[in-house]
Amino acid sequence: xxxxxxxxxxxxxxxxxxxxxxxxxxxxxxxxxxxxxxxxxxxxxxxxxxxxxxxxxxxxxxxxxxxxxxxxxxxxxxxxxxxxxxxxxxxxxxxxxxxxxxxxxxxxxxxxxxxxxxxxxxxxxxxxxxxxxxxxxxxxxxxxxxxxxxxxxxxxxxxxxxxxxxxxxxxxxxxxxxxxxxxxxxxxxxxxxxxxx
Numbered sequence: 001x002x003x004x005x006x007x008x009x010x011x012x013x014x015x016x017x018x019x020x021x022x023x024x025x026x027x028x029x030x031x032x033x034x035x036x037x038x039x040x041x042x043x044x045x046x047x048x049x050x051x052x053x054x055x056x057x058x059x060x061x062x063x064x065x066x067x068x069x070x071x072x073x074x075x076x077x078x079x080x081x082x083x084x085x086x087x088x089x090x091x092x093x094x095x096x097x098x099x100x101x102x103x104x105x106x107x108x109x110x111x112x113x114x115x116x117x118x119x120x121x122x123x124x125x126x127x128x129x130x131x132x133x134x135x136x137x138x139x140x141x142x143x144x145x146x147x148x149x150x151x152x153x154x155x156x157x158x159x160x161x162x163x164x165x166x167x168x169x170x171x172x173x174x175x176x177x178x179x180x181x182x183x184x185x186x187x188x189x190x191x192x193x194x195x196x197x
Contacts, residue, residue: 007109014070015063026058050124057120061139064113068143069150076148079155086157110161111168114140118169127173136166 030051037044079085089106092099118136125131140162147154 007105011063011067011113015066018062018066019059022062023059026055030054053120053123057117057124060116060120065143068152069146076151077153078148079153079157082156082160084157085155086161106157107161110158111165114162114165115169115172118166119172120169121166122170122173127170127177129170132170133163133166136169137163140166 034046034051038046086107089099089103093103114136117139118132121132121135125135137159140159143162144154144158
């Protein structure tokens with residue numbers, strides 16, 4: 001748990017400057033786009049929820065990119081055999097001092113960082129499963145493809161773990177809709193019972 005909190009702290013502290021720098025650009029272009037849409041179509045309505053989620057996704061991706069686009073210290077490495085690194089790190093948990101740290105940083109963090117991405121893209125795509133997973137996979141593939149020139153590791157396991165995180169995020173979206181639907185149905189039942197009395 002301490003390692004995960006340490007990762008989140010680093011993620012936020014290193015990513016916030018990028019968000020502060022890039023946020024005005026995002027807001028300017030988004031405002032220009034919405035202004036154009038309302039001029040072309042007088043019946044166009046801005047979806048406040050989606051605009052807020054889009055802004056959150058942009059900020060989150062900026063913070064993620066600052067972590068993944070920083071230059072590494074070693075030599076570029078390409079791993080194309082699925083689950084090889086995951087199995088190795090699982091085996092190292094009890095054998096080496098850094099085994100647990102490596103497992104948390106590689107496996108758990110690669111899943112965890114894509115859970116919000118899967119959730120936010122689900123909101124933006126109205127829960128379209130294929131589009132959500134394709135967009136999440138595309139983001140992961142973009143990140144992994146930029147690792148080699150930066151002397152970092154490009155690993156097919158990261159694609160698998162990131163997509164797993166996006167799937168969990170999609171599942172959370174569906175769970176939220178289910179819970180919201182049940183709450184709405186309960187309110188409707190209470191209204192019906194009160195009016196019948």
